[in-house]
Amino acid sequence: xxxxxxxxxxxxxxxxxxxxxxxxxxxxxxxxxxxxxxxxxxxxxxxxxxxxxxxxxxxxxxxxxxxxxxxxxxxxxxxxxxxxxxxxxxxxxxxxxxxxxxxxxxxxxxxxxxxxxxxxxxxxxxxxxxxxxxxxxxxxxxxxxxxxxxxxxxxxxxxxxxxxxxxxxxxxxxxxxxxxxxxxxxxxxxxxxxxxxxxxxxxxxxxxxxxxxxxxxxxxxxxxxxxxxxxxxxxxxxxxxxxxxxxxxxxxxxxxxxxxxxxxxxxxxxxxxxxxxxxxxxxxxxxxxxxxxxxxxxxxxxx
Amino acid sequence: xxxxxxxxxxxxxxxxxxxxxxxxxxxxxxxxxxxxxxxxxxxxxxxxxxxxxxxxxxxxxxxxxxxxxxxxxxxxxxxxxxxxxxxxxxxxxxxxxxxxxxxxxxxxxxxxxxxxxxxxxxxxxxxxxxxxxxxxxxxxxxxxxxxxxxxxxxxxxxxxxxxxxxxxxxxxxxxxxxxxxxxxxxxxxxxxxxxxxxxx
Numbered sequence: 273x274x275x276x277x278x279x280x281x282x283x284x285x286x287x288x289x290x291x292x293x294x295x296x297x298x299x300x301x302x303x304x305x306x307x308x309x310x311x312x313x314x315x316x317x318x319x320x321x322x323x324x325x326x327x328x329x330x331x332x333x334x335x336x337x338x339x340x341x342x343x344x345x346x347x348x349x350x351x352x353x354x355x356x357x358x359x360x361x362x363x364x365x366x367x368x369x370x371x372x373x374x375x376x377x378x379x380x381x382x383x384x385x386x387x388x389x390x391x392x393x394x395x396x397x398x399x400x401x402x403x404x405x406x407x408x409x410x411x412x413x414x415x416x417x418x419x420x421x422x423x424x425x426x427x428x429x430x431x432x433x434x435x436x437x438x439x440x441x442x443x444x445x446x447x448x449x450x451x452x453x454x455x456x457x458x459x460x461x462x463x464x465x466x467x468x469x470x471x472x473x474x475x476x477x478x479x480x481x482x483x484x485x486x487x488x489x490x491x492x493x494x495x496x497x498x499x500x501x502x503x504x505x506x507x508x509x510x511x512x513x514x515x516x517x518x519x520x521x522x523x524x525x526x527x528x529x530x531x532x533x534x535x536x537x538x539x540x541x542x543x544x545x546x547x548x549x550x551x552x553x554x555x556x557x558x559x560x561x562x563x564x565x566x567x568x569x570x571x572x573x574x575x
Numbered sequence: 576x577x578x579x580x581x582x583x584x585x586x587x588x589x590x591x592x593x594x595x596x597x598x599x600x601x602x603x604x605x606x607x608x609x610x611x612x613x614x615x616x617x618x619x620x621x622x623x624x625x626x627x628x629x630x631x632x633x634x635x636x637x638x639x640x641x642x643x644x645x646x647x648x649x650x651x652x653x654x655x656x657x658x659x660x661x662x663x664x665x666x667x668x669x670x671x672x673x674x675x676x677x678x679x680x681x682x683x684x685x686x687x688x689x690x691x692x693x694x695x696x697x698x699x700x701x702x703x704x705x706x707x708x709x710x711x712x713x714x715x716x717x718x719x720x721x722x723x724x725x726x727x728x729x730x731x732x733x734x735x736x737x738x739x740x741x742x743x744x745x746x747x748x749x750x751x752x753x754x755x756x757x758x759x760x761x762x763x764x765x766x767x768x769x770x771x772x773x774x775x
Contacts, residue, residue, distance in 0.1 A: 368726045402762060407655060433732065435734035440738075470709075480734070
C-alpha cells in the first residue's frame with residue numbers, strides 16, 4: 273500500500289535550529305557579499321550523515337543583481353547545509369550566448385559555488401541553445417538528455433523542448449532497468465503548474481506521465497513559470513515548479529487552483545533537497561533567506 | 576441457491592463494468608495521444624523523399640563539420656562560439672544556392688499540413704496553439720540559409736506532434752515560428768528550409 277505523507281512545517285519547526293552566523297558564509301566565500309536584506313537563516317533539513325544533498329535553481333540566466341542575490345544566498349545556506357551539486361531547470365542563459373553572456377549570467381553569479389567545486393547539472397529551456405550541452409560547467413556530457421546517479425538517487429535530465437520518439441524511448445529503456453531507490457526527473461516545462469503565464473503543459477504530460485507512473489518516478493522538478501509551486505501529488509508523484517532563480521513573475525500563481533499545495537510568487541527563490549534513506553526533505557528559500565516551504569516526502573514502496 | 580446465483584451475478588456485473596471502464600480509459604488516452612493520420616502511397620513516397628533529402632543534408636553537414644574546430648563535451652564558451660561560427664559559415668557557403676522549398680517540396684508540405692491540421696483540430700488543442708503562439712520571436716528573420724536569431728526563444732515542439740511527423744536525425748530539428756514550420760540545423764541554428772502557413 274502506498275504511503276505518502278508530507279509533514280509540512282511540523283518538521284521544519286522541529287529541526288530548524290541551525291541559525292545563520294554571518295562569519296560562516298564569509299569564510300566560505302570571500303568574493304561574494306550579499307547586499308540583499310536577509311532574514312536569519314533557518315534550516316529545515318536534518319543534515320544526516322551520508323545523505324544526498326543538492327540545490328535546485330530554475331530560469332536563472334538573466335545576469336541581474338537579483339540573480340546574484342539568489343546565488344549569494346545559496347552560498348550562505350551552503351555554510352549550514354553543505355550541498356554537493358545543483359540541478360538547473362533550464363533557461364540557463366537568456367538573450368544571447370556569447371562568452372561574455374556565460375560569465376555574466378552563470379559563472380559570475382555562482383562563482384563561489386563553482387570555486388568550491390559544486391557541480392551544476394543543467395537541462396535545456398526554451399531560451400537555451402542546444403550547444404550548451406557541451407559547456408564544461410553544465411556537466412551534460414554533450415547530451416540533451418542524460419542520467420546520473422548520486423547515492424541511492426537516480427537523476428534524469430530531459431529535454432522538454434523536443435520530446436521526440438528517440439528521447440521517449442531512451443527514457444523508458446533507462447527507467448525500466450533502473451533499480452535505484454529514488455528516481456528524480458528534471459526538465460524545463462511543467463506538466464502541472466498553476467501559473468497564469470504558461471500553466472500546465474498537458475501535451476508533454478500526456479507523453480511522459482504514463483512512463484513516470486509505470487516506472488515509479490518519485491519526484492519531478494521543473495521551471496519555465498517564474499514562480500515556486502509545490503503541486504499536490506499527482507498519481508503518486510511529487511511535482512515542483514522552481515522557475516524563479518533569476519526571473520520573477522510576481523503574482524502569477526492563480527489564487528485558487530486545485531493543483532497547488534504551496535506556492536510563492538513574491539520574490540525569487542531556490543530549493544534545497546536532502547535524501548536520507550526513505551525520506552526526501554525539501555526546503556524552498558527566497559532570495560532574502562526566508563523559508564517559503566519545507567517538508568518531507570516518504571519514498572513509496574514498489575511492488 | 577438463488578441467493579448464491581444472485582451473488583455471482585453481481586460479481587459478473589462488476590467484472591464487466593471494470594473491463595468496460597478500463598477499455599474506455601485506454602481509448603480516451605489513445606485519443607489524446609494519437610489521432611490517426613491516413614498515409615496514402617503518395618504520402619509514403621513524399622516522406623521517403625523528404626527523409627532522403629534530410630539524410631543528404633546531414634552528409635553534407637558531416638563533411639563541413641570535419642573542417643570546423645573540434646568541440647569536446649567539456650568546452651569553454653569561447654570554444655563553443657568558435658565551433659558554432661565556423662560551422663555556420665561553412666554551411667552557408669556550401670549551401671549558398673539553397674532556397675525555400677528545397678526540402679519541404681509541395682507533396683511533403685501537403686502531407687505535413689494535413690498532419691498538423693488533424694493534430695490542431697478540436698477544442699482541446701487550443702492549448703497547443705497557445706504554446707506555439709506565445710513564443711517571443713523578436714529578431715527572427717525567416718530566410719533559408721540564415722541563422723535563427725540567437726537571442727530569440729524556441730517554441731516547444733509538442734511531443735504528441737513530433738511522434739507523427741517524419742522522423743529526423745539528431746542534427747536537424749523542426750521548429751515553429753508563428754504559423755510557419757522550420758527545419759533548422761540543431762547546432763549552427765541555420766534555417767535549412769521553411770514552409771509558410773503550415774499551421775491551420
